[in-house]
Amino acid sequence: MKLGVIGLGTVGMNVVKILSDEKNRKNKEIGDIEVIKICDIQNSNIMGYDFTDDYKEVLNDSRIDTVVELIGGVGAAYEISKSTLNSKKNLVTANKHLLALHGKELFSLAEKNKVKLQYEASVGGGIPVISPIKENLFVNNFKNIRGILNGTCNYILTKMEEGLSYSKALEDAQFKGYAEADPTFDVKGIDTAHKISILAHLAWGELKEFSKISIVGIDGLTKDDIEAAKSQGLRYKLLGEANFDGEKLNINVAPIAVKKDELLYSVNGVYNAVELDGNYTGKTVFYGEGAGGDATATAVISDIYKIKLGR
Known part of the structure; x- marks a missing residue:
């Protein structure tokens, strides 16, 4: 499974860190999960990753099958989410604002393109309710x-x-x-x-x-x-x-x-x-x-694992 992460705020940083920290333990159970590219408007000091400030580089990377959108808001995030699904890539998001306003369209696009749209972290942070x-x-x-x-x-x-x-x-x-x-x-x-x-x-x-x-x-x-x-x-x-x-x-x-x-x-x-x-x-x-970087990141990663396992 090849990931592109867009947005490296508190939650995004924790997603990348937890995936790295738990790689040896969890990948033995469910197979390899690799972060191929990270997009953020400011460069990061996380070593060992390919960075860009242009989200289109993530969407156009044929190796990436799943995009993790963590920038928030409904401007760029809306365009990123639509483009992700239309590119036939799975989408994981924590963006409740986006889903509340545009969820009907995004759910329809996911179904049309036969990809997954997962959003556990959008409600309750680390509380599993979705x-x-x-x-x-x-x-x-x-x-x-x-x-x-x-x-x-x-x-x-x-x-x-x-x-x-x-x-x-x-x-x-x-x-x-x-x-x-x-x-x-x-x-x-x-x-x-x-x-x-x-x-x-x-x-x-x-x-x-x-x-x-x-x-x-x-x-x-x-x-x-x-x-x-x-x-x-x-x-x-x-x-x-x-x-x-x-x-x-x-x-x-x-x-x-x-x-x-x-x-x-x-x-x-x-x-x-x-x-x-x-x-x-x-x-x-x-x-x-209902919040916090680690808790919300855990919910995001649970969605990544669900896609990996075909759920």
Whole structure:
């Protein structure tokens, strides 16, 4: 298996490092996996790899059968993803923004060109949730999916419950590296909406037009809101929720006051959790840290291995 990696940020660096570190152990089990070329706009100090700043060199390399897209956004990443699939190369991506907006087209291109499109890392980072829905729980007719899908927001809400104002909690999250300098996508619920949209597509086969998803973030919550919930034994969580009533797919993102007896009540700090309610399995919860270079890279590599194994 020959890979081209496009994007060498935190996740991309960790993907290359883990593949190198685990090469002897894992390649004995499933066969050789080799990184042929790496594309990044800035040269890297990783030795022993062929680098380029032109992604077309990756796509035009006939040796490469699988492209790992890790640049994020929907500009160049969209063009790269389309070109990859049209070049009859498999695509692995962690790009939830891309899939939420253009997934319908990309899934169709993968099917048309008879290649794989894998995206485990797009939801929950290192928490395995995409594969279980596709492979382990697919027989269910899901009643409802909901989850805490953004660790930044969950951390801020936890700190607000401990007494910080929204602005102070955000500042603390940024200081600790849990929030970006521009946290808009996180705190306004957009990132959560991307992820719940992907999960809904998996469960019910429909990718809802993103502009039609109801999205409310946490930036309007105050200390008084948090304290009022606490006084009633409730705890605010930013939830992405989806259900299909037989005719219409409903997706909403909003801060919800969760009861103590609910499974998501005790998910605090930067942790994420996804709750799936299936007609055969009942409620199943997937829980863990939803971000971080190593965790997300692990999910990316699991997709690479799936393609290698023909799954």
